[in-house]
Amino acid sequence: MNLKRYFHDDSKRKEHISCTAALEYDLAKEINGEAAATEIHRHELFGCTGEEMVQEMKPYFVDFPNVKNNCLRFEVSPSVEESAGMTDADWAKLGNDFMQRMGLMNHQYIIVKHSGTEKNSRQAHLHILANRVSLSGELYKDNWIGKRATEAANSIARERNLVQSKDIGKANREEIKQAMDGILARMQGFDLAEFSRELEKLGFRVREARASTGKLNGYYVTSRSGTEYKASEIGKGYTLAHIEKTQKNLSITQSAGIMETPSNPKTEDYTYKQGQYSPRKRKDTTPKVNPQLAVELVFQELKRVEAYTKRIEDATAKKVEIDRGSLESAENRLKNVLADFERQGNRMKNGSYVDKKVSMYSILCAFFSLLFACLMCYLWVDAAKDRDNYKRYYEYFQEMDKQKSGE
DSSP states (O other): OOOEEEEEEOOOOOTTTOOHHHHHHHHEETTTTOOEEEEEEEEEOOSSSSHHHHHHHHGGTTTTTTOOOOOOEEEEEEOOHHHHTTTHHHHHHHHEEEEEEETTTTOOEEEEEEOOOOOOOTTEEEEEESSSSSSSBBBOOOOHHHHHHHHHHHHHHHHTTTTHHOOOOOHHHHHHHHHHHHHHHHOOOOOHHHHHHHHHHHHHHEEEOTTSSSSSEEEEEEOSSSSSEEEHHOGGSSSHHHHHHHHHHHHHHHHOOOOOSSSSOOOOOOOOTSSSSSOOOOOOOOOOHHHHHHHHHHHHHHHHHHHHHHHHHHHHTTTOOHHHHHHHHHHHHHHHHHHHHHHHHHHHHHHHOOOOOHHHHHHHHHHHHHHHHHHHHHHHHHHHHHHHHHHHHHHHHHHHHHHHHOO
């Protein structure tokens, strides 16, 4: 059951429709030249015309001179299927039930039934006009009146197994969406006039929304049941700007023959949902080591080890005393060489080498480096032992030289 709610006052300001004009419209409604209005029920009103009834309401307005909305006007509209078999007594019961739930039974009011609308001659509905001031002189509070009226209509619908107002609106919008989708799928580009004609063929009506300058800002669509909706109320994808943009992109895509298929489809089953943050892969900042350069450095170090070893061998062969500082220096150099080998190994490991040949070369170089280091240490120890063994001979010959020089 659909519901619309209006406010009217009896002031002489042009921007407001008077209670008299609203009531006379309800009582004199015509569709295609035929009377469509039937008075269903009235409460504490005795006039024959709308003006006479409003004059009966005016004495209650005296105590509230600053109140502009003197009258309340409601429209209660069941669906065409629900109202098909309803009698005037059923309509009167429906209207009074609504007024009771709104707390307006102690007010002057009149209920008028219209057999249809200009857009749908089968859409029967009720118009209810009530005095906002009660018979006991109390002003009816209109705070959240729209929400209260909707709740009253929905409660009636639940009790009578009727369609609720929110369900009617949802169904109307869904019906409009389906019709618009079918039309847009067949259109090449977008033309509002053609779009409107196609919708009218399906029983809908389109009304343009233009600014005071004449600029087209949007459009409205009237459902088959007679309810008008803005394009944005139907859905964000059905606004004028969105439709024009979408149709333009589609026409460009079709003319260019573009197929939106991925060139490298991925088969991974991602667990991230749309709109959810998916972490990016961090860029690998590990320093890469050139294998060829690493091998060259290893051979350079091997040559240095070989040179030091040769110097020790030469000194041992000549039975020359080796200076302790030189030995310590050689030992430190060997330690540095071993440390360099270790650093080169770590760099190659962190560089994430996958070449097995390079890895084998690195292992061999490290092995030979350790072998040369051990050999050098052995020679150094052996040279030290030789020095100690030949020390006494060296001292003896020194003593002999001194004696000869003394003679």
